[in-house]
Amino acid sequence: MHVTADLHIHSPFSIAVSRFMQPEQLIRGCVTKGIQVLGTGDALQPDWLKGWELFYANDAGIVIVPQGEIEDKNRVHHVILAADPGQFDQLRDLLAGTCKSFVTAGRPHVYLSGEEIAHAAHDVGALVGPAHAFTPWTAIYAYFDSVPACYGSAKIDFLELGLSADSSYGAAIPDLYDIPFLTNSDAHSPYPDKLGREFNRITLNRPGAQGVLDAIRRGAIGMNAGFFPEEGKYNRTACTRCYTQYSLEDAVRHAWKCPKDGGIIKKGVSDRAKELSHGSEARPRPPYVRVIPLAQIIQTMEGASSPNTKKCKTIYSRFIETFGNEIAVLIDVPVPEIRALHPKVGDAVQALRSGTVVLHPGGGGKYGTFSLEKNG
Numbered sequence: 001m002h003v004t005a006d007l008h009i010h011s012p013f014s015i016a017v018s019r020f021m022q023p024e025q026l027i028r029g030c031v032t033k034g035i036q037v038l039g040t041g042d043a044l045q046p047d048w049l050k051g052w053e054l055f056y057a058n059d060a061g062i063v064i065v066p067q068g069e070i071e072d073k074n075r076v077h078h079v080i081l082a083a084d085p086g087q088f089d090q091l092r093d094l095l096a097g098t099c100k101s102f103v104t105a106g107r108p109h110v111y112l113s114g115e116e117i118a119h120a121a122h123d124v125g126a127l128v129g130p131a132h133a134f135t136p137w138t139a140i141y142a143y144f145d146s147v148p149a150c151y152g153s154a155k156i157d158f159l160e161l162g163l164s165a166d167s168s169y170g171a172a173i174p175d176l177y178d179i180p181f182l183t184n185s186d187a188h189s190p191y192p193d194k195l196g197r198e199f200n201r202i203t204l205n206r207p208g209a210q211g212v213l214d215a216i217r218r219g220a221i222g223m224n225a226g227f228f229p230e231e232g233k234y235n236r237t238a239c240t241r242c243y244t245q246y247s248l249e250d251a252v253r254h255a256w257k258c259p260k261d262g263g264i265i266k267k268g269v270s271d272r273a274k275e276l277s278h279g280s281e282a283r284p285r286p287p288y289v290r291v292i293p294l295a296q297i298i299q300t301m302e303g304a305s306s307p308n309t310k311k312c313k314t315i316y317s318r319f320i321e322t323f324g325n326e327i328a329v330l331i332d333v334p335v336p337e338i339r340a341l342h343p344k345v346g347d348a349v350q351a352l353r354s355g356t357v358v359l360h361p362g363g364g365g366k367y368g369t370f371s372l373e374k375n376g
Contacts, residue, residue: 001204002222004327005037005212006030006196007067008079008131008160008184011048013106014041018189023055025190030062033196034325037212039067039081039184042106043088044095052085065209069131071109072117076150077131077138079160079184080121083210090124114140115152122154127213129179132162132186134169134269136234141272147175158182158216163198164232164269164362167224167285172277180219181285183226192316192326193295193307198226199327225289225331229269230361231368237268238363245363268363292352292370294319294326294345300370301344315342348372 009026010017021041030038043049043066056064066082082088092102098110110117114130121128130140130150139162144150158180159170170176183198201223204211215221229235238245241263246254248271256265295307298315306312322341323329329338330349339346351357351372362368 003036005200006035006185007039009041009187011042011106013045029190029195031060034327035196037063039065043068045106069107073111079131080126080128082126083213087124094120114150115154118154127157129156129158131160133159134165135162164235166229167288169273171282171285172280177283180221183224193293197293223287225291228290230359233362233367236361236363237271239263240266240364243364243366291330297348
């Protein structure tokens with residue numbers, strides 16, 4: 001059985017998260033998006049975890065996987081996945097005394113190393129791996145040059161690529177040759193331009209959350225889908241003040257200080273991934289399908305100021321009513337059928353599928369953008 005999964009989100013107990021991130025709305029959002037498996041987000045927060053109790057069995061048939069994110073003493077973030085919510089209660093007990101409060105923080109900061117966190121997660125039967133690994137802040141490759149440097153003797157069960165990287169960024173890193181890659185939304189809002197903006201197609205041998213964890217252990221990830229890495233706001237090496245982009249050589253020559261305005265030059269994910277590969281050969285990976293949220297496509301094609309304008313939302317609703325869910329439109333529905341509903345959106349989906357989108361890479365904290373070749 002093939003399922004579409006988003007295994008990393010957040011709750012209102014985390015910073016800068018919408019108050020509308022509630023189980024009922026998240027399940028409705030999954031139906032609209034086409035997500036069949038959803039992580040709970042913030043499962044170390046006891047009230048949030050308890051709030052999911054009525055929704056593990058839901059009319060939509062969405063499989064709910066207990067999931068949390070945790071920050072270690074080095075500021076590296078880790079995603080933890082469990083088959084049963086009780087495993088997070090056990091984990092919280094194991095980590096008692098290492099954190100100021102699990103109640104006040106959805107994504108708690110603990111005074112432990114990555115190795116200690118991974119061992120604790122494995123002690124309760126959970127899976128663990130680095131969150132948004134290539135992001136130049138709060139990520140493994142922001143502070144470490146290898147998996148063992150962060151996790152010591154502990155093993156990781158997966159690696160989350162993050163919005164600024166695709167599979168090719170990790171395919172040539174020897175540490176990762178046998179590690180499954182996950183692509184998740186890290187959503188702070190339940191709306192369709194955030195929830196499921198990156199997702200995985202996973203092959204299950206058994207239903208439910210335990211089946212999802214078993215599939216990850218087997219490496220049964222059939223497809224990753226997500227942003228063009230160039231859309232990420234740290235994809236290219238660039239000034240964090242004026243966003244001027246630099247080659248790695250020029251950044252070094254300027255001592256990581258922008259000659260235009262004196263701002264800090266931040267190393268981009270693309271350059272960092274090349275460094276970490278040390279010239280090694282890339283290993284084959286499951287297909288990575290590059291997608292852009294349908295709401296963002298509609299906004300761009302309509303020249304609207306926001307995907308939440310009345311016109312954009314009306315068009316989006318027509319697509320969902322016609323084709324069932326957003327992921328079907330982006331991945332599966334024949335382009336002529338999309339064009340029949342909205343020619344310009346059909347052109348955009350065709351450009352996505354054929355790889356003829358023109359990308360304007362982001363860097364230094366500024367998101368990249370895209371345009372169609374004929375409009376570029």
